[in-house]
Amino acid sequence: MDGTAGLPVVDGMDPRRVHTALSLLVDGQWWTLADLVRESAAPRRSVEMLLGGLELERGGERFRLTGEQARRAGELLEGAWRPFVPADPVGHLLSEHAAVVERLAEFIARAPRGRHVLDHVAATAETVVRRALLLGARFWLEDARLLCVGDHDLTSLAVAMIHPQVETMVVDVDERILAYIDERAAELGVPVRTRWADLRLGLPSSAESFADVVVTDPPYTPDGVGLFVARGVQGLREQGSGRVLLAYGASDRTPMLALKVQKALLDLNLVSEAVYPDFNRYHGAEAIGSAADLYVLRPTSKSLPAAGARAERFSAAIYTQGPQAVEAAGQVPVSAEDLGDLRADVLVGTWPNDVLPGVPRVRLSTWLAKPYAAKVRQVGVALPKGMDAALARVLLATRAERVRVITDDPVDVRELATVLDPVYELHADGRAVEAVRKSFGGGDLVSLVLRAVMDRAHGKVVNVWRDALIGVQPDLTKRQARALIAESAPWALDVSLLELPMHRLRELPGAVRECLAGAAV
The missing domain is CATH 3.40.50.150 (Vaccinia Virus protein VP39)
Structure with missing residues (x-):
């Protein structure tokens, strides 16, 4: 196991990592494996192999070289080749x-x-x-x-x-x-x-x-x-x-x-x-x-x-673990049966060719990037594995009367139902999430403005909100309306609804209420 100048050799371990790890160990202080790995920047497996050839004292998860081993390692290091250590630029x-x-x-x-x-x-x-x-x-x-x-x-x-x-x-x-x-x-x-x-x-x-x-x-x-x-x-x-x-x-x-x-x-x-x-x-x-x-x-x-x-x-598979890992790459299996009684005008995502072959298909990325050109009443969506976080945006991206989304696993939609309540009645049935659009009209001013904003999710929030605010408060100018929005929701400027994080979507009703209160003063 001896290498150049008597230093230990570990198969696959860079000699400069060996030198660094030994240099850290010779002063006799206690180490954990995680700390030694981080300080030496050597892979855990290599460090474990190195430690396997050394005499150690142990105390729980900590260890250190024995006195005699530390002395011998110090002697080896004293005359050893010292690898180049890159300078830290900052x-x-x-x-x-x-x-x-x-x-x-x-x-x-x-x-x-x-x-x-x-x-x-x-x-x-x-x-x-x-x-x-x-x-x-x-x-x-x-x-x-x-x-x-x-x-x-x-x-x-x-x-x-x-x-x-x-x-x-x-x-x-x-x-x-x-x-x-x-x-x-x-x-x-x-x-x-x-x-x-x-x-x-x-x-x-x-x-x-x-x-x-x-x-x-x-x-x-x-x-x-x-x-x-x-x-x-x-x-x-x-x-x-x-x-x-x-x-x-x-x-x-x-x-x-x-x-x-x-x-x-x-x-x-x-x-x-x-x-x-x-x-x-x-x-x-x-x-x-x-x-x-x-x-x-x-x-x-x-x-x-x-x-x-x-x-x-x-974008096929980018992670090392979970449903979007390289080993787990693949689409959610879907079939015509998953659509139930839905009469889809468009299919979003990846569907087999034999499912409604005459119905237009749209890529999920296109669906989210811009409004669909044609008017649709019913939409079927196949949501890929590991993309459940996109569900709210997939539903907001359309003004269809009914949307049925097929996921990889059953989804708990209780929180989502609260966020999307101004627009949809939502329920889940196994792997299917069903969203039925509510009729527009009625309700208080907050509901009217919220619905207008959520109906145009691809647009800039501030612009849609401004127009809706003026619609219920006609005496406001565009500048005044925008100023009220900026004060109530500074995070709503220069962004579409589809880009807002979920916590901002949850804050939207309160911000609309505050904005309307300011307009009434």
């Missing part, structure tokens, strides 16, 4: 922002628990602050816009705290994260906007061509990285000057996986302008050493067309 700035690190550590500890089906692993507070510091060191941030494509790490809050002049938008599929970021941003008084999106179905229209810099820490599958980066490219307002910062890590033991990811980036015609090794550290992800590199990607003139062309291909 490490020297971190001490100036200790208070921000402490606050972010608190936020991360209180954040919603990571969802394994979304490959969530929390970055350390130091990591997200260093990301913010790198943005300031490398880019001109006056009047700059940042797009976070997924933000379980809370990078948006770190940037807002250190660079409050930056206008930040977060796009995520996890409703809990969006609500949490909004709460913390309000607490801090910083400019962060949130948008709901399942990136497999597209980027929100308000996020397209929005940003100068994009940050993303995606699922570490080739399709996951390719999809998130492609959406990031679509989010840049200037392809020539914009950059995408990508956190990506792979185990030293799986170089072919890293090669597949880099090929996905090459397919997007991106230049790797810089790569900072082990820049990102995590609470977890021990299979890859709880560490990931940070790529600075520069688009070329061919990147945006490639992003649009390849995003659908990348």
